Amino acid sequence: MTIAPTLEQKPLRDTHGRTIKYLRISVTDRCDLRCRYCMSEKMTFLPRSKLLSLEEIAIIAERFIARGVTKIRLSGGEPLVRRDVAELVQRLGHNIGANGRGGGLEELTMTTNGTRLAQHAEAMVDAGIRRVNVSMDSRDPERFRYITRHGDVSQVIGGIYAARDAGLAIKINMVALKGFNEDEIAPMLAWCRDEGFDLSLIETMPLGAIDEDRTDRFLPLTKVFDDLGQQFTLARDAHKTGGPARYWNVDGTRTRLGLISPLTANFCEGCNRVRLTTEGKLYMCLGHDDQVDLKAALREGGTAGLDEAIDAGLFAKPKAHDFRIGQGEGPAVARHMSVTGG
Numbered sequence: 001m002t003i004a005p006t007l008e009q010k011p012l013r014d015t016h017g018r019t020i021k022y023l024r025i026s027v028t029d030r031c032d033l034r035c036r037y038c039m040s041e042k043m044t045f046l047p048r049s050k051l052l053s054l055e056e057i058a059i060i061a062e063r064f065i066a067r068g069v070t071k072i073r074l075s076g077g078e079p080l081v082r083r084d085v086a087e088l089v090q091r092l093g094h095n096i097g098a099n100g101r102g103g104g105l106e107e108l109t110m111t112t113n114g115t116r117l118a119q120h121a122e123a124m125v126d127a128g129i130r131r132v133n134v135s136m137d138s139r140d141p142e143r144f145r146y147i148t149r150h151g152d153v154s155q156v157i158g159g160i161y162a163a164r165d166a167g168l169a170i171k172i173n174m175v176a177l178k179g180f181n182e183d184e185i186a187p188m189l190a191w192c193r194d195e196g197f198d199l200s201l202i203e204t205m206p207l208g209a210i211d212e213d214r215t216d217r218f219l220p221l222t223k224v225f226d227d228l229g230q231q232f233t234l235a236r237d238a239h240k241t242g243g244p245a246r247y248w249n250v251d252g253t254r255t256r257l258g259l260i261s262p263l264t265a266n267f268c269e270g271c272n273r274v275r276l277t278t279e280g281k282l283y284m285c286l287g288h289d290d291q292v293d294l295k296a297a298l299r300e301g302g303t304a305g306l307d308e309a310i311d312a313g314l315f316a317k318p319k320a321h322d323f324r325i326g327q328g329e330g331p332a333v334a335r336h337m338s339v340t341g342g
């Protein structure tokens with residue numbers, strides 16, 4: 001007689017044979033910056049009454065961990081603007097198996113714009129976070145203010161150093177933008193190499209309406225990579241995250257260069273992730289509209305309802321995104337990256 005696995009044992013597998021190990025959570029759609037490729041200047045944010053409570057986020061995250069998720073990334077919007085984020089980090093940190101904590105979570109991380117990182121870094125380390133991604137598209141104060149519409153880059157750089165001093169490993173995220181920061185990519189990589197940070201370059205993706213045409217700023221990373229190869233020794237690194245990035249080791253140091261190029265190279269076949277919005281919707285793909293409402297499922301059906309909705313979601317996970325950038329192409333989906341959690 002075969003015994004059916006309990007839900008705890010039943011892995012999160014989609015219909016394309018991919019096992020889901022990675023949950024990204026957008027803890028808020030709000031942000032203290034307004035990056036031009038991400039948001040329009042006058043963004044409308046969700047009313048607070050629509051958001052998942054901290055307790056609900058934790059219950060959903062812990063259900064995913066019980067069912068095999070080993071990595072969680074907190075993102076947004078800007079995760080550090082959510083008032084109770086420190087409490088959430090602490091609660092989720094208890095699920096990290098390493099460092100003497102009990103639980104199946106291997107890694108808890110965050111993507112942040114860094115403006116408030118200095119205040120939070122030590123508490124993040126205490127909670128078990130070991131690495132953060134910090135987004136910074138330019139180190140030049142004027143350019144940074146322009147692209148974020150009002151940001152102060154010295155705050156971000158201060159946050160990065162404070163995080164490093166607190167013991168966090170740093171990866172810089174830089175969106176490569178034609179006619180804006182092309183000339184800063186090589187200096188950014190040299191800075192990261194000298195400071196011991198990793199760097200991920202990102203192609204701008206057609207997510208949500210903004211005040212400009214993304215085509216004008218689209219910079220294919222294939223070209224960027226060729227140029228970097230003239231100035232740095234780049235050796236292919238086998239590191240795999242199940243995401244759209246490929247990695248290279250830089251000049252024989254520990255610095256890793258990542259290229260996130262969903263437009264010029266599609267790696268969806270290995271996708272191992274799903275995304276929870278701050279409103280409680282589970283999106284199976286950044287570039288598709290299929291979603292299940294985990295907030296309603298949890299409120300109406302408890303953990304059993306949650307499991308059922310998660311399974312329905314997995315069943316609908318698409319094989320790949322179909323992002324296109326070009327004249328006349330609108331956004332692939334109406335949602336901004338800040339809603340789904342980048």
Ligand code: SAM
Pocket residue numbers: 031037038075076077078079111112113133134135173174175202203204205206207337338341342
């Ligand atoms: N606010 C945090 C930050 O900026 O790091 C976390 C959320 S943000 C949406 C996550 C990442 O998505 C950032 O590195 C940002 O540059 C990137 N991003 C936002 N909109 C994007 C777009 N349309 N295409 C490509 N990357 C985008």
Ligand code: SF4
Pocket residue numbers: 031032033034035038039076077078113135338
């Ligand atoms: Fe805010 Fe991050 Fe979007 Fe910039 S990229 S507007 S920091 S959410």
